[in-house]
Amino acid sequence: MNTAVDFTLNVLPRPMPAAMSEALRARFGERFATALAVREQHGRDESPFDAPPPEAVVFCESTEDVAFVVAAAAEHRVPVIPYGAGSSLEGHLLAVQGGVSVDVSRMARVLRLDADDLTVTVQAGVTRMQLNREIKDSGLFFPIDPGADATLGGMSATRASGTNAVRYGTMRENVLALTVVTASGEVIRTGTRARKSSAGYDLTRLMVGSEGTLGVITEVTLKLHPLPESVAAAVCSFDDATAAVDTVIAIIQMGVPIARCELMDANAVIAVNRHDKLGLAEKPMLLMEFHGSEASVAEQAGTVQELAAEHGGTAFQWATTPEERTRLWTARHHAFLSGLQLRPGCRAVTTDCCVPISGLADAVTQALAEAEAAGLPHFIVGHVGDGNFHVAYLIDPALPEEREAAERLNQQLVQRAIAAGGTCTGEHGIGLHKQGFLVDEAGAGAVAMMRQIKQALDPHNIMNPGKIFAL
Known part of the structure; x- marks a missing residue:
């Protein structure tokens, strides 16, 4: 079993040659940054690790920009670290071997909305909240909600999920196609807008969850879902976390199609009460949401309320207006901070x-x-x-x-x-x-196979090196 993590990283920088720096500056001008403040911003996240910042940051605005950076990095064997919103909790964006941070946050255009097909194609820097704002008049929405307003490229790269996953799935189920810049600087496209395919290896699924170690995702085609006719949210408190979780198990095993079901222990409730000035009972709590027709939402909610009562749930409170629901879910999303x-x-x-x-x-x-x-x-x-x-x-x-x-x-x-x-x-x-x-989870044989894939697609180990496993 894994031993405690060593937080003192053994950094092995691969310096950026002057020729590469000059080529990037000539192409990108002010979008090529070496100022310490900018590099430090791109060299830390919410993980417990500390590492030196990248040597440079390039603010890309297109797939062609990313391809230029990666091709230059491949020529000089310099690491490339994709950067979106900087919300990683596991050290994904740290430049543990030096290199250049490729910031895609300016790649923030919704490229194509196909409402009839329930799909949308976006640049990798579009955030989930931005997407839902831009498509709100279509009657559709994108449900994956990890809490942070992460970029959709980053969410794809980490196979994110979040509060709605119990009903709508994760990024794995909702990404249809990708545009990816490979380790050589080549641009490839994986998948289609069709809902299924049996054509060859599933490269889309390979890239979703690859954490930037196999390529830089620059465009994403996503499934959308119809906005529900009715939405209701509720909170319910319990004397202990076991009772709250037993309620959840009963809900799922009964097949109630609940949209969101979140647990907050007493400490988390205390924290959000202080931060968001709420008056929630400072006990373990479930925060739930129901989607569907008015009749189905009422039926789901009634069943859940009965199950909660059977497990000692009290202070069952409804939030039916958008303002009340937003207040509750905003507090939940603030729970980490x-x-x-x-x-x-x-x-x-x-x-x-x-x-x-x-x-x-x-x-x-x-x-x-x-x-x-x-x-x-x-x-x-x-x-x-x-x-x-x-x-x-x-x-x-x-x-x-x-x-x-x-x-x-x-x-x-x-x-x-x-x-x-x-x-x-x-x-x-x-x-x-x-x-x-x-x-421990996958076994040495499976991890060895992952390493072989990495070696085949990134032979010089320039794509976010040191992440997932050290080579």
């Missing part, structure tokens, strides 16, 4: 394991018990409708013993998840933080 304020100056060591639904109560209960016994500040939030939950251990970055304790707790949690038939990461990805866990 709100939780950090429980311990000013802390860093968070996070996990996001996912287990089969029958093992969820045991996984959450033991994680809570171990964190309490260790005396380490923490909070839990989770997309528990699909068995995915997050524990954030709040550590003082100046105290190595706290980092070690957090990683020990994380290791125990992941070990139980894998033993139960689950995974070390439901949506964050491997990045730097979970490389040992990947071997």
Whole structure:
């Protein structure tokens, strides 16, 4: 089983030759940045790792821009690190071997909306919230909601999911096609706008979740979904997290098509109450949402309310207006940043394991018990409708013993998840933080096959090197 993560990275920089720097400056002008402030912004995320910033940042505006950068990097064997919104929790965007950060945030155009086919094609820098604003008059929406307003390229690269995944699936199910710049600087297109295909290897699925290690995603074609006729949200409090999770298990096993089902432990509720000035009962809580016709929403909600009552749920409150729902979900999306304020100056060591639904109560209960016994500040939030939950251990970055304790707790949690038939990461990805866990979960043979794919597609290891596994 994986040992505690070493947070002191052994950085092996591959310096950018002057010829490459001059070529990029000549092509991009002011969009080629070497100022320390810009590089530092692109060299940190929400992970517990610290690494030197990239040597340069290029603000790309098209697939052709990205292809130019990657071709230059391939010629000089310089690392390329894709950068979208910078919301990674696992060290994906850190320049652990130096190199150039390719910022796609200016690639923010919706290229094609095919409302009749329920598809849309966007540049990789379009964020999920931007997309839904731009298509709101079509009667359609894109449901994948990881909380942060991440870019759709980054969400594809990490196989993101989030609060709506229990009903609408993850990025894996909602990405139809991609435009990708390969490690040689070649532009390829994978997939089509058709809903299925049996044509050759599924390169789209290979790229979705590859974390920038096989290519840079520049365009994404996505499935859209009709806006539901009726939407209702509700919160319900419980005396303990076990009762809340048992309610979720009952909901899923009964086949209730709930759209969102989120758990917040008491610490998380305390945090959002302080941050968003809410008056929620400071106890474990479920935050739920129902989509469908007015009749189906009423039926779903009635069934869930009965199940919650059977498990001791109290203070069942409805939020039926858009303003009330937005207030609740905004608080939920703020939960990570709100939780950090429980311990000013802390860093968070996070996990996001996912287990089969029958093992969820045991996984959450033991994680809570171990964190309490260790005396380490923490909070839990989770997309528990699909068995995915997050524990954030709040550590003082100046105290190595706290980092070690957090990683020990994380290791125990992941070990139980894998033993139960689950995974070390439901949506964050491997990045730097979970490389040992990947071997535990997939096995040495499967990871060796992943390495062979990486070596075949990126022989000089320039595409986000050091992530998923070290070569």
